[in-house]
Amino acid sequence: MFLNSRRIFLKTALFGGAVLVMYGATVFGAVSLMQTMALVQEDLFPHAKSLGIKTEAYLTLILNHSRVTPKEKDFLRNGVQWLNEEAVAMHKKMYSSLSENERQAVLKSIAKYKWGEEWIDKMLTFIMEATFSDEIYGICKNSAGTKWIQFEAGYPRPKEAYL
């Protein structure tokens, strides 16, 4: 399984940086990209956690994938920054420091912007890819995602990870 491989450790390091969050013209602080995105994923689709889906592990895999373009990666990084700037503007706190209700309010607020809607759409897409991924990737065990919607995946299933 790829989760134990050294390759993935290196990948994690590549996307494991922080972004600076501005408040007006001054720096308010810094946040972890992966931690923010992982928390947003929980807020957007808590059902994944109840299904035992490792959405954060999937983020680690896909955000360093060669087929995810630099433009997409920049947009995801920028989204984390802008999300936090919205949180600071609304509550004077970083997104991760907010209560659940406050975080939902921030998400509803950014969903009104074109970038915010696209960013949420992107995050949801990665959650769904994780939820319905094949067991070979170690993200979703016992076909929990497909069983949830009584979906029969195609055959044969992969014998090795092509991603």
Added chain:
Amino acid sequence: MYDVCIIGSGAGGAPVAYELSHAGFSVIVLEKGKNYKEEDFNKDELAVCRRDFFTPNLTNEQHVINQRAEDGAISRHVGSENDWSFWNGSMVGGSSNLMSGYFHRMKPNDFKLLSVYGAIKGANVADWCISYEELEPYYEKAERIIGVSGEVVQHKFLEPRSTPNFPHAKLEESGVTKWFDRACASLNYESIPTPRAILPQAKEGRNGCSYSNFCGSYGCATGAKGSARAALLQKCDAKIVTEAFVYKLESDAKKITKAHYYDENLTSHAVEARIFVLAAQAMESSRLLLNSKNRHFPHGIANNSNQVGKNLIFSAGGSGSGRFNFEKLSQEQQKELMQTGVFFNRSLQQWYEYETGGKKRKGGTIDFLFEHQNIIPRVKREFYDDEENIIWGEALSNKIHKRLTTSRVLAFEVFNDWLPTDDCFVSVDDEIKDRFHMPVGVINLWGHKHDLEVGEYLAKRAVEVLKEMGAEEIHSSISSSPPPNLVAGGCRFGANPLTSVLDKNCKAHELENLYVTDASFMPTGGSVPYTWTIYANSFRVADIIKKHLA
């Protein structure tokens, strides 16, 4: 020196390799992609469809797309910057590995569009220089060797056939086809079982269909799908060189002398042969010719009349769908609706020709199918509520669960002619090069408004059927968006060397030993998917090359 060197191993190249190697000639096939076999294929949606495992990474290989607006303004799109891919499947067998295998023959009138329906302003409509009758034996040969399943039924536009039925019985069908047939009977429409290039039972080392769910966009793990690889290349001893990107053809004034290719390490090699057959897919074949300039052909090989790349066409039309919800269905119907694996093989060709305003018009084909089983696009569609606002949390999970477990979407695809015009063509870019340091192809796009009118007419008929079946949320979308998997033209054949690249035999007018056998030769595309016609024509040209070599 080989007898024949074939560039590209898809539906255009493989029949030549199969026929010529069986006839005892030495054949080499140069294929850009890798060789995947049945055991390599699986239904990993994330790798195959979400991350395009079988096509080049756009940062390495791409196209530039020039879109022409109504006022003539051109907007330039670099493929890698816009995530716009025109690749279909770089591997032995090409995109035929990934096709759905909807197989229709062109009709006799498709070969004489200009004579039968007349000229259309702004379009370069031309008759073919062969007739349906000349190609019919090769349609029959293709359906026998590739393996086409179905059931011939009489209908208004059934093309003449030299055999009474398909060589293989039709595939197992969804119970919902009965609803479809009843709706068509009620509307007095002729429902036709869709022929498929899929074997229902094992044949000559290929297994029959396993009804494993999913088909189009995926390689077939049983070999039932009639890909050029499974049906032809694995059945002959032509030498196949994989990861061989042909970047230049070398010629003297009359003959191609060498094909130069790079291997995976970017080491250059050259192949000499008596005959060269180009079948790299319509856009890439034109690109190779345009990139192969020399003193005899300063504008590119076979291009002294400036016709290479011209009259690029796609399949015009679009798609639509309707949803069936459990609330309006009996338990038996619910069960029929949700049955997966079996096929929904139904088509309408009743309006292959129709009249409006007292004028006869060329129409097209409508294929019906359940929406693709790929789960991510189906789930993504539920991200928005009825007011088009994005939703998440419990609202989203409830919506996904309800929609995916208690409803299903039946879709249709419209195929009509994409009229050839001066504004739709292939060229090469002055700035951007691929990983082989060769200028990338430029796809100059323009769709004639006539195509949209025909597409809309056909889509309305399809919508009528969905309504009669009781579907809800019905919609259709006809546009000039080019389907990357349905592309032809660029090296049209014809009698006049000033207006065509190839002669009747698909040999370049200007060269004695260069044939082009992918869809490039087609001056018009008919109103059906192209693959069967590409196979048939390639078998026809194979017979011509045999005589050439004899």
